[in-house]
Amino acid sequence: MALTVYPLVIEETYPGRMSLDDARRAATVRRARRMDRILATTYPDARCELDFASPLELLVATVLSAQCTDQRVNAVTPALFARYPDAAAYASADREEIEALIQPTGFFRAKAANLQGLAQVLCDRFGGEVPESLEDLITLPGVGRKTANVVLGDAFGVPGVTVDTHVGRLARRFAWSEHSDPERVETDLMGLFPRKDWTPLSHRMIWHGRRMCHARRPACGVCPLAQQCPSFGEGPTDPIEAQRLVRTEGRR
Numbered sequence: 001m002a003l004t005v006y007p008l009v010i011e012e013t014y015p016g017r018m019s020l021d022d023a024r025r026a027a028t029v030r031r032a033r034r035m036d037r038i039l040a041t042t043y044p045d046a047r048c049e050l051d052f053a054s055p056l057e058l059l060v061a062t063v064l065s066a067q068c069t070d071q072r073v074n075a076v077t078p079a080l081f082a083r084y085p086d087a088a089a090y091a092s093a094d095r096e097e098i099e100a101l102i103q104p105t106g107f108f109r110a111k112a113a114n115l116q117g118l119a120q121v122l123c124d125r126f127g128g129e130v131p132e133s134l135e136d137l138i139t140l141p142g143v144g145r146k147t148a149n150v151v152l153g154d155a156f157g158v159p160g161v162t163v164d165t166h167v168g169r170l171a172r173r174f175a176w177s178e179h180s181d182p183e184r185v186e187t188d189l190m191g192l193f194p195r196k197d198w199t200p201l202s203h204r205m206i207w208h209g210r211r212m213c214h215a216r217r218p219a220c221g222v223c224p225l226a227q228q229c230p231s232f233g234e235g236p237t238d239p240i241e242a243q244r245l246v247r248t249e250g251r252r
């Protein structure tokens with residue numbers, strides 16, 4: 001069941017009129033926002049870790065980042081971006097040449113096909129430009145809601161919750177969502193936070209997931225969220241052992 005925003009003012013104005021369910025939901029909102037404030041203090045520089053200078057470059061880099069580290073994507077994109085400066089260049093390119101350039105990112109044949117496919121659609125339907133709406137972006141080959149929200153948030157400044165593997169895992173650990181379906185997690189998080197926070201919240205969660213709250217052994221013993229997190233103890237609670245699990249540069 002999706003979580004719903006319940007204005008805190010109701011609780012403050014009519015404390016006796018809240019049902020137990022409303023009170024629990026309001027408490028979840030308060031705890032979620034408290035945790036995000038801690039993440040904001042912990043990761044003041046949290047941002048997209050892909051290198052790009054235009055919406056098209058971010059779209060291409062995000063497609064390449066599937067099953068690949070941002071660091072590896074950033075290693076191949078300078079040559080790729082220099083070779084193909086616009087959508088038309090990708091659409092008319094030699095497929096094997098694209099494949100060779102992006103091979104280190106893995107799944108290079110499928111990714112090259114997606115890049116050419118989406119470039120062709122950009123040329124045919126959007127005048128060669130990356131569209132600024134979620135509805136249009138997800139019509140592009142290889143572009144789902146996750147990629148679309150990255151592009152909207154980081155290239156166009158349109159707030160969006162990006163549910164990648166880290167955000168989904170942390171949302172469940174934090175008890176912000178009980179769902180495994182990314183779209184339902186996205187809806188739950190949108191209900192917990194104001195719209196202006198959706199994009200920076202996504203970055204902070206991704207940074208925390210990459211650096212500390214790992215899938216297998218989260219560094220609970222040194223985690224700044226330890227007192228707020230219902231999953232404290234999933235990883236080592238001994239500070240020395242936990243500190244060894246912290247990745248200062250994240251999985252880039």
Ligand code: SF4
Pocket residue numbers: 173212213214218219220221223224225226229230231232233234235
């Ligand atoms: S306490 Fe542990 S499970 Fe909770 S956020 Fe921190 S590292 Fe993750």
